Amino acid sequence: MQDSTTVKPHIMERQAYLQKEVAEISAIYRRCFPGHALQLVVEEGDDPARTDPVVLDAGQAVQAQHLSSQYLGRIDLPGPHPDAPVIRAVLRIPRTPTKGEIANAEAPWRAPRVLRPLFRVAPGAYEYIRYTAERFRAGRIRRHNWKKLPFGKGSPILVPSVQPDAAARPAILIGFHWLEVGGAEKMAFDTVNWALAAGLRVFVVASVPSIQRLADRLPDHPDVTFIRLDRYLPPRLWPLYLERLAIEENIRLIHIHHCSHLYASLAHLRVSVPWIRVLDSTHIVEYVDGGYPRMSGVWSNYIDLHHVISGELVDFYRDRFHVPHRVKLGRMLTRHDGEVALPALNMTVGAKVLRVAFIGRYYYQKRPIVMARTLGALARWARRNGVELRATLVGEGPFRREVEQLVRSYGLGDAVEFLSASADVPGLLRKSDILLLPSNNEGLALVCYEAIEQGCIPISTDVGSQREIVPSGLLVPHDPGAAVRRSVAIVNRLWRDGTFLAEQGAAMQACYRRLAADPTAEEVLMPIYRAAATGAPALDDIL
Amino acid sequence: MSVLTNTAAVIVTFNRSAKLARVLDALAAQTLKPDTIYVIDNASTDDTEAVVAAKAMPSVRYVKLPKNVGGAGGFHEGMKIAYEQGANYLWISDDDAYPEPDALEKLLDGIQDFETRHKWRPSFACSRVEWIDGTLCEMNTPMPVWDWPRFLRADSLYALVVSCSFVSVLIPRWAVKEHGLPIADYFIWFDDAEYTRRIARSYPGIFVPESRVTHDTPENKGVNYSLVTEKSLWKFAYGARNETSFHRRERGIVGVLGFANRVRTEMKRGNVPWSIRRRIFGAILKGWSFRPPIVQV
Numbered sequence: 001m002q003d004s005t006t007v008k009p010h011i012m013e014r015q016a017y018l019q020k021e022v023a024e025i026s027a028i029y030r031r032c033f034p035g036h037a038l039q040l041v042v043e044e045g046d047d048p049a050r051t052d053p054v055v056l057d058a059g060q061a062v063q064a065q066h067l068s069s070q071y072l073g074r075i076d077l078p079g080p081h082p083d084a085p086v087i088r089a090v091l092r093i094p095r096t097p098t099k100g101e102i103a104n105a106e107a108p109w110r111a112p113r114v115l116r117p118l119f120r121v122a123p124g125a126y127e128y129i130r131y132t133a134e135r136f137r138a139g140r141i142r143r144h145n146w147k148k149l150p151f152g153k154g155s156p157i158l159v160p161s162v163q164p165d166a167a168a169r170p171a172i173l174i175g176f177h178w179l180e181v182g183g184a185e186k187m188a189f190d191t192v193n194w195a196l197a198a199g200l201r202v203f204v205v206a207s208v209p210s211i212q213r214l215a216d217r218l219p220d221h222p223d224v225t226f227i228r229l230d231r232y233l234p235p236r237l238w239p240l241y242l243e244r245l246a247i248e249e250n251i252r253l254i255h256i257h258h259c260s261h262l263y264a265s266l267a268h269l270r271v272s273v274p275w276i277r278v279l280d281s282t283h284i285v286e287y288v289d290g291g292y293p294r295m296s297g298v299w300s301n302y303i304d305l306h307h308v309i310s311g312e313l314v315d316f317y318r319d320r321f322h323v324p325h326r327v328k329l330g331r332m333l334t335r336h337d338g339e340v341a342l343p344a345l346n347m348t349v350g351a352k353v354l355r356v357a358f359i360g361r362y363y364y365q366k367r368p369i370v371m372a373r374t375l376g377a378l379a380r381w382a383r384r385n386g387v388e389l390r391a392t393l394v395g396e397g398p399f400r401r402e403v404e405q406l407v408r409s410y411g412l413g414d415a416v417e418f419l420s421a422s423a424d425v426p427g428l429l430r431k432s433d434i435l436l437l438p439s440n441n442e443g444l445a446l447v448c449y450e451a452i453e454q455g456c457i458p459i460s461t462d463v464g465s466q467r468e469i470v471p472s473g474l475l476v477p478h479d480p481g482a483a484v485r486r487s488v489a490i491v492n493r494l495w496r497d498g499t500f501l502a503e504q505g506a507a508m509q510a511c512y513r514r515l516a517a518d519p520t521a522e523e524v525l526m527p528i529y530r531a532a533a534t535g536a537p538a539l540d541d542i543l
Numbered sequence: 544m545s546v547l548t549n550t551a552a553v554i555v556t557f558n559r560s561a562k563l564a565r566v567l568d569a570l571a572a573q574t575l576k577p578d579t580i581y582v583i584d585n586a587s588t589d590d591t592e593a594v595v596a597a598k599a600m601p602s603v604r605y606v607k608l609p610k611n612v613g614g615a616g617g618f619h620e621g622m623k624i625a626y627e628q629g630a631n632y633l634w635i636s637d638d639d640a641y642p643e644p645d646a647l648e649k650l651l652d653g654i655q656d657f658e659t660r661h662k663w664r665p666s667f668a669c670s671r672v673e674w675i676d677g678t679l680c681e682m683n684t685p686m687p688v689w690d691w692p693r694f695l696r697a698d699s700l701y702a703l704v705v706s707c708s709f710v711s712v713l714i715p716r717w718a719v720k721e722h723g724l725p726i727a728d729y730f731i732w733f734d735d736a737e738y739t740r741r742i743a744r745s746y747p748g749i750f751v752p753e754s755r756v757t758h759d760t761p762e763n764k765g766v767n768y769s770l771v772t773e774k775s776l777w778k779f780a781y782g783a784r785n786e787t788s789f790h791r792r793e794r795g796i797v798g799v800l801g802f803a804n805r806v807r808t809e810m811k812r813g814n815v816p817w818s819i820r821r822r823i824f825g826a827i828l829k830g831w832s833f834r835p836p837i838v839q840v
Contacts, residue, residue: 008652010659014546044545046717069629069716070547095545098746099662 021093022075025232029089030077031248032233032241036087037079044070045092048101049210051231055089066090091232097211105180105211109364109398123406127369127480134440138288146294148321151270151301160274168250170533171201173242175259178230179204179212181361181421183446184283187309187332187521188257189217191281194522195255196223198529203249205238206230207261235261239268246273252539253532255525256280256303258292266302275536277543279305279528281521284443284464285316297321304543307524310444310465330524331515332446340516343455345505347433349498353388354378354491357432357456359425359447360439362397367461370438370480372403376410377488385495391416392432394423429454434491438476438483442466452512457494457504459487469515471507473500548651550713551630552577555617556638557585560594562759567598569641575648577634579604583621585611613730613781618709619838620727626719626840633714639759640710646670649754650713657701657749661694666718667739667748669704670711670756674763681765683708683758686736688747703747709735711756718742719840728835732766732782737789741837768806768823769813776819780826787830803827 022042029038041062045051054066067090079085111119111126119126172195176188195202201223206212209230218224233241238261245251246269254269254276256262269276280303282293290297293316296306306317306327318324346355356378360366375391382389393403393416400418407416419428425447429435435451437460444465448458452469460466461483462475476486494501531538552570556563563582570580580600584591584607595605608620618635625633632654634647650668657665672683685707694701709725712735722745725738739748764770771779783806790798806827810820 008656010652010655011546013659014655018546044547046720069549069631070545072547096662098664100746102662 017096018072018093024228025091025093026075026077028227028229028232028241029087031244032237033087034244035080035084037084038075038077039086039088040075040077041066041088041090042072042075043068043090043092044072045094046070048094048097051092051094051209053089053091053232053234055087055234055237058085058087060088062088062090094231101211102213104396104398105213106398108401110402123369124373124481124484127367127373130364131478131480141288144289144294145298146290146320147298148300148323149267149298149302151267154274160272162247162273164247164250164252164273164275166250168248169199169201170252170535171203171249172253172255172529172532173203173205173245173251173262175254175256175262176204176206177258177260178206178208178210179214179217179226180210181214183332183443184258184281185214186446187281187283189214190521191255191257191525192218192224194526195529196221198526199533200253200529201225201249203227203245203251205259205262207235207259229261235264238262239265239272242269243272246276251276252536253528254278256296258282260292260295263295263299266299270302277528277532277539278303279307279525279543281307281309282313283309284441285312286441290320293317294320297323300326305528307521309521311468312444312465328524329518330521331518332444333449333516333520335520335523336516340513342452342509342512343430345433345457345501346431346455347457347494347501349495349501351433351495352386353390354382354434354495355432356389356391356434356436357394357428357451358391358436359394359428360437361395361421362399362403364399365440366395366397367438367440367480367483368397368399368403369406370483371436372406372410373480374436374438374484374487375407375412375416377484378491379410379412379415381488381492387495389415392419392428393417394419394421394425394428396421426450426454429456432456434459434494436487437461437466438480438487439463440478444468449512449515452508457508459490469508469511471504471511473504473507545631545715547631549630550575550577550579550632550634550647550651551625551628552580552634552636552647553583553618553621553625554580554636554638555583555585555614555621555709556587556591557611557617558587558589558591559638560587560589560591562639563591564594564598565641565759566636566638567595567600567603569644571598571600572644573642573647574645575651576602577647578602579625579628579630581606581621581625583617584608585613585617612727614709615725615729615731615734616727618725618734622714622719622724623838623840626716626724631716633716633719634711635709635714636711636756637709637758640672640756641759642670642711642756643754646711646754646756647713649751650711653701653749653751653754654713654715656699657694660699663746664715664717665701665747665749666714666722666742666745667707668713668751668754669707669739669748670754671750671752672708672710672756672758675757675759676763678763680710680758680760681763682760683710684765685748685750687750688743700752702750702752704739704750705743705747706736706739707748707750709738710758711754712739712748714742718745721745723837723839726785726835726837728833729785730781732778733785733789737785740789767813768809769815771810771813771815771819771823773819776822780822783823783826784830784833787827788833788835791831792834799827799831 204226317327435458442464448469451458460470476483531542653668672680674680685704722742
């Protein structure tokens with residue numbers, strides 16, 4: 001439009017958003033290229049998350065393929081002197097997400113077109129095909145490197161002269177995978193709070209561009225800064241930016257939570273800012289190719305300490321990377337004073353009502369279809385035995401719609417309640433007999449701790465480190481059909497056999513107590529954070 | 544939310560130079576003028592080209608098509624060109640619809656205000672279309688969604704709609720990018736309803752009653768098969784074929800049978816002669832195997 005002179009509220013809001021993002025872009029590039037003049041071409045993105053920033057090589061001009069109709073303008077940042085070389089970049093400012101995009105990261109799931117009719121009539125058969133295909137794929141996947149990258153200790157003769165700005169209070173850089181819902185992310189948020197409590201300033205980055213729905217859960221504190229490298233800086237430039245950040249902000253410690261770009265920056269950081277200490281936290285060994293623990297192990301020579309949350313991971317680092325001396329176990333539990341008081345089981349033998357809970361995101365990893373089929377099978381079991389089945393399912397995600405339809409098709413529309421992810425989970429578990437967790441893969445599911453604390457019996461697939469918290473009598477096979485059958489068989493035996501019920505209750509409480517006796521993540525990490533806040537010598541002593 | 548508001552008007556015309564001249568005058572008088580006005584001439588044989596040239600409006604781009612491809616083909620071409628030329632918003636209208644001076648401004652304000660207030664992106668914003676006597680123009684009545692008053696309040700007069708006609712509708716660029724162009728092969732009728740329903744899959748459009756246009760049609764009648772006559776049969780036949788094709792694509796045989804039953808009932812109520820009824824049913828049969836492609840941008 002040609003002649004809009006009136007400033008309307010919605011226009012002002014858009015302009016304010018753009019100005020905020022332009023300030024963020026300018027700050028990132030100014031820090032990354034202090035010796036250059038910068039010409040930053042800015043466009044409006046039509047995606048709420050993906051931005052694909054492009055930084056042109058020195059001397060390269062902007063080409064038509066870099067631009068689109070969404071061109072907004074150019075930010076010019078002068079160099080330190082008139083002859084400073086020029087760096088050009090083409091950057092997109094993402095649009096603000098809609099309500100629907102905030103509520104659901106992905107569109108509702110539908111079975112692939114070819115298999116849709118099969119899914120309609122036999123969801124179990126579909127699930128089995130997918131399970132088999134995934135196992136087949138896992139067997140054929142091209143393996144990543146599992147060798148530790150070599151790195152020497154260096155010589156005191158050649159110590160770089162660069163030093164961090166001692167005038168700035170010590171700081172920590174915490175790398176997230178993303179700021180979305182997840183167990184690893186919960187841990188990462190906890191570490192932000194612990195670092196603040198230890199007296200560190202906190203800088204947060206995330207490696208995966210996304211809406212970062214939980215960014216507002218970062219403490220609203222002047223010492224916490226979320227830098228949007230995920231939006232505006234290509235991964236290959238992260239090391240250069242982080243070097244400058246470390247020097248200017250007196251970064252003493254880096255803590256990596258499944259943040260691949262931070263791992264990839266370690267080589268440059270170790271050489272350019274050698275005073276920095278690095279630790280990482282890992283949660284889950286991906287059955288396909290190791291996932292983040294593999295990545296962490298490969299970079300082990302660049303990392304001072306691997307914090308892990310399960311015994312399985314301790315063994316993994318020992319057996320695959322031979323670094324037991326650099327691994328510390330810290331459970332995702334809160335330390336209680338004295339003996340942990342665990343309540344009696346909610347389930348009783350021969351009860352007329354069976355209360356089942358499912359708590360998790362409706363993603364394939366949690367296998368919500370298997371959970372729904374288990375509910376269907378339990379409903380048939382309940383009818384045969386004159387038991388009333390009630391289920392409460394908590395969570396959001398692309399599979400939720402299909403689960404709702406399946407549940408209705410089993411005639412359980414009135415017996416099953418769907419709650420949002422913000423529901424009172426401990427309150428629900430306190431009123432539930434059984435927690436279903438038929439996941440495809442898990443690290444060590446936090447919800448199992450919570451279930452046992454509330455007297456609810458978890459029935460879980462035997463994946464990841466689940467056997468550390470769930471007794472073998474309550475574990476079910478990975479195969480989807482077998483998982484459904486075994487889950488019903490376990491419930492049946494718990495319901496009929498008082499001795500079995502008592503044994504499993506005692507066994508799961510023993511598991512919990514064994515885990516509760518281990519150090520917590522906070523106990524492992526806080527001394528390191530405090531040492532980092534105190535100064536380099538203290539940190540050298542502890543790591 | 545976008546701060547970019549490069550807007551293109553797309554007007555399809557055929558042998559109505561006098562009315563087109565009034566449309567161009569109305570666009571020149573807009574409080575927010577479109578950056579570009581594409582006049583898509585469906586191979587008119589009157590003085591359309593001379594009338595457009597005489598206006599000497601620098602924002603007008605006159606595109607003469609080699610043959611008459613119908614309203615659907617004209618809108619398809621016009622929107623394709625406007626999109627390729629980088630329009631952020633496309634205002635689509637007929638050559639006999641005269642927008643009030645603030646019609647475009649209200650539509651753009653409506654989309655942007657709605658996005659800011661409610662954090663949803665309407666796939667289009669349509670005007671209130673009135674006939675020459677100020678009453679509602681029957682054929683341009685938008686179809687509401689089931690929860691149409693969700694955001695309708697005294698201070699926010701937006702009703703949610705799932706389809707509207709190509710008479711003063713503002714379509715954001717993202718909707719064209721995601722859903723493609725109108726189906727040119729429809730030639731005439733139902734191209735607008737199909738297209739707006741298609742883009743409304745992302746999110747419904749909004750009806751902006753403060754934006755008003757006058758549709759200068761010879762008579763004020765809706766699209767109802769009880770009204771089909773020998774003279775209007777050719778248009779209704781295109782409509783029946785196109786709508787059948789749409790229902791087949793969206794809902795399969797059930798949708799087609801439902802549509803055929805509605806047409807049958809309407810023709811029965813209107814006591815339409817059997818010779819015409821047969822030809823309409825023939826068009827429905829044709830529509831069953833009519834599967835025009837959707838062209839993406």
